[in-house]
Amino acid sequence: MRGRLSRKLVQTEIGILLKLRHPNIIQLREVFETDDEIQLVLELVTGGELFERIVEQGQFSEKDAAGAVKQILSALKTEYENSKLKLADFGLSKFLKNGSYTMNTLCGTVGYCAPEILLNKEYDLSVDLWSVGVVMYIMLCGYEPFWDDAGEIGMCKRVVEGEFEFSSPWWDDISDSAKDLISQLLQLEPSSRPTASEALEHPWVKGETPRCTNMANVVKRLREFNAKRKFRAATHAVLATRRAMYLISPERRLTKGLTSPQC
Structure with missing residues (x-):
């Protein structure tokens, strides 16, 4: 662990994890610290990612x-009401202290980010409800609501404009109640989105209106969605590695005139 900033970030994350107590939130079991390292022992979770679990099922x-x-919303409700903390994105968390419920850190995966994050505006807890809406949309049709073949620039444009639809035939067999909740969660105006507590009271979440028919075509599309998602992640990792190797390469030092004088 190098640098006071890095250690402070890790200690903040540890503080957050220690305060969380919920069956749907990973528990921190042990913390071991040396002069150079901080080692965290987390609860063993073997179920896999959500979309992978659906496909396997x-x-x-x-x-x-x-x-x-319902489980996601229940976890969010616990975080907000009991711990007074904010999970800004997967793996990035912050405490909200002294009644301050806004942040302005740009983070997250474009397809899941609320528009106020992409516009670099201050944002609050409602960004998580937007992300729940995106996850729910994908679960029910097998593709992202703001996907654009033009790439991330096109996706950003669609997100900030709130441009999504329930296209036929993919949404024909999905209940109007499910579409209603998604439309509420994907409101451009943050204050118009329901809170986690309010969303938990929606008839679809309470199990009163969802349909019980097997969505075989959705599972098939989710399998394809997973494959594309993993391919994109692998591509980004390769590009990042190549970039890092270039930054430390002798060729770059030569182009920058930073080579050591010859002996």
């Missing part, structure tokens, strides 16, 4: 999706 209905969304 094979059978999947709106009722199953509603159960997953």
Whole structure:
């Protein structure tokens, strides 16, 4: 662990994890610290990622999706009401202290980010509800609501304009109640989105209106979605590695005139 900033960030993350107590939030079991390292022992989680779990399960209905969304919302409610903390994105967390419920850090995956984050505006807890709406949308159709073949620039434009639709035939068999909740969660105006507590009271989340029919075509599309997602992640990793190797390469030092004088 090098640098006071890095250690402070890790200690902040540890403080957050120690305060969380919820069946749907990974628990921090042990912390070991030396002069050079901080080692965290987390709860063993073997279920895999959400979309992978759905594909492996094979059978999947709106009722199953509603159960997953209910667990996510329940975890968010616990974080907000009890711990007074904010999970800004997967792996990036911050405390909200002294009644201050806004941040302005740009973070997250473009397709899941609320528009106020992409516009570099201050944002609050409602950004997580937007992300829940995106996850719910993907679970029910097998593709992203703001996907654009032009890439991330096109996706950003669609997100900040709130441009998504329930296209036929992919959404024809999905209940109007599910579409209603997604539309509420993906409101451009943050104050118009429901809170986690309010969303938990929606009839679809409570299990009153979701359909029980197996969505075989959705599972098939989710399998393709997972494959593309992993390919993109692998591509980004390769590009990042190549970039890092270039930055430390002798060729770059030569172009910058930073070579050591010959002996």
